[in-house]
Amino acid sequence: MIDRIGRARQAGHKIWALLFVLLALFCVIFFAARGRFQASAATSTVGTVLAPFEMAFSYGGQQIQYIMSNLWEIATVHEQNKMLKNEVEQLRQQNTMAEEYAAENVRLRELLAYKQSAHQFDLLAARVIGRDAALWTSTIVVDRGAKDGVRENMPVVTGKGLVGHVTEVGPVSSKVQLILDVRSSVGTLIQRSESRVTGLVTGTMENPYMPQMVNIPRNADVEDGDAIVTSGFGGIYPKGISVGRVASQRSDDSGLLKIAVIETAVDFQRLEDVAIITASREAPPEPVQALPLSPGAAAAAQISAAQTKAAQP
Incomplete structure (x- = not known):
């Protein structure tokens, strides 16, 4: 009795497996022939049954494609952002150098102008x-x-x-x-x-x-x-x-x-x-000159000089 029950179960499993294989074969043949022949009533029924699965597979594929596209776009944007940062840093350094050169140019022009004016x-x-x-x-x-x-x-x-x-x-x-x-x-x-x-x-x-x-x-x-x-x-x-x-x-x-x-x-x-x-080549400053004496002071100086000369042996 037990052996019969076991055999019946195994037979049932085989039948379900055979049905699954037939269904899969039918789906393959259906999709291969779809569009070549006009769908019959049975085919329409099967299409109606399989439509939700088709929609699910299609939606899943679209989502996977969308996610992959976003990931690729994010990676591309990240790489572009990195390149732009490097360009900004290079431009900042070039701008700093340009400002230094401009400031140095102003100072050297000032010295050159002074050199041209100070010929001495x-x-x-x-x-x-x-x-x-x-x-x-x-x-x-x-x-x-x-x-x-x-x-x-x-x-x-x-x-x-x-x-x-x-x-x-x-x-x-x-x-x-x-x-x-x-x-x-x-x-x-x-x-x-x-x-x-x-x-x-x-x-x-x-x-x-x-x-x-x-x-x-x-x-x-x-x-x-x-x-x-x-x-x-x-x-x-x-x-x-x-x-x-x-x-x-x-x-x-x-x-x-x-x-x-x-x-x-x-x-x-x-x-x-x-x-x-x-x-x-600047000429040295002139020595300080003594202030001119008044007529009275000049006469007194002459008398003093004459007295000093007469007193000398």
């Missing part, structure tokens, strides 16, 4: 390559040295005015003492023709970027805004180089003299390119 000087262009960390407002280092003909005490300028002078010379670089240094002393004068007051410009610890003009008589004709230039005295700086303008004035501690605070012509905080005066 032989100028050597130099670039600032360092500053003294301990004395930021006192000294700089430039990229010109003994091999370029630089010597100590040569003045250093820009197209706007005086910077300082060379204090140490190496083979390929030199150290320059700025006029802001408290150890610096520059002979200067007020450029205004009605004044022509002389004095010394020296650095100060009170305001490192604004030196002072000292040794000015209390009643001297000095006004705020007066231009200050080198006087030529001292043997280092030629006459007529712009130093700055008078920003303010005050009396010194003694009360007999006054001090003028100077706004320098050169912006020392943005100093990058300078020029070294290697030779100057």
